[in-house]
Amino acid sequence: MKSFLALALAVLAVAHNIAGVRAGDADPLQDFCVADKASGVNVNGFPCKDASMVTANDFMFRDLDIAGDTSNMLGSNVTAANVMQIPGLNTLGISMVRIDYAAPLGLNPPHTHPRATEILVVMEGTLSVGFITTANKLFSKTLEKGDVFVFPKGLVHFQQNVGYGNAVAIAALSSQLPGTQQVAQSLFGASPPLDASLLAKSFKIDASLVKLLQTKFFAA
Secondary structure, X not given: OHHHHHHHHHHHHHHHHHHHHOOOOOOOOOOOOOEOXXXXXXXXXXXXXXXXXXXXXXXXXXXXXXXXXXXXXXXXXXXXXXXXOOHHHOOOOOEEEEEEEOOOOOEEEEEEOOOOOEEEEEEEOOEEEEEEOOOOOEEEEEEOOOOEEEEOOOOEEEEEEOOOOOXXXXXXXXXXXXXXXXXXXXXXXXXXXXXXXXXXXXXXOOHHHHHHHHHHHHHX
16 A cells, blocks of 8 residues: 555656646646636636635545456546546646556557646556557557656557556646547547548548447447
């Protein structure tokens, strides 16, 4: 438990330094701006809660040491600790996640974080990870426990369990709300759906196959 928390805190500290150099979010102009998610005011982020109403609970989140449910088609689970769970992260430009991967081949599928760079450390198991640049070059590595890998902001990336047992990773991100866009889900599960002929031409496949894929993603 202690080693788990120590590694998680180390990742968070590195990400905080990254955010401080080039934050994904705007810099705060006061000690804190705890998110008032009940406010009807529309701003980029969240308006600040009245400081007199702020408590220590606004800055904490429990249970990141508890394994997520990986009994799904992908065999993975992401437990987020961002501004939606920790209101005190508002304006601070940082968040983190726990990712659980089932064995065998649990997958966090190709996706992007449009607002954040991610730094990931393997807590248990063996992961195949990588990202693809805008020049379509793949950078990938196989990571063991204690290894760290960085995914640049906005680039498509993935992780997959290639070990014999379950795997766990902790990642920190340089935004209070990084956003996640899964590539396949976005293209084949969009609502309303993208025109099948558009996707067929883009992927150089038959439109009937596109329609089949769309039914699978809508059903997911």
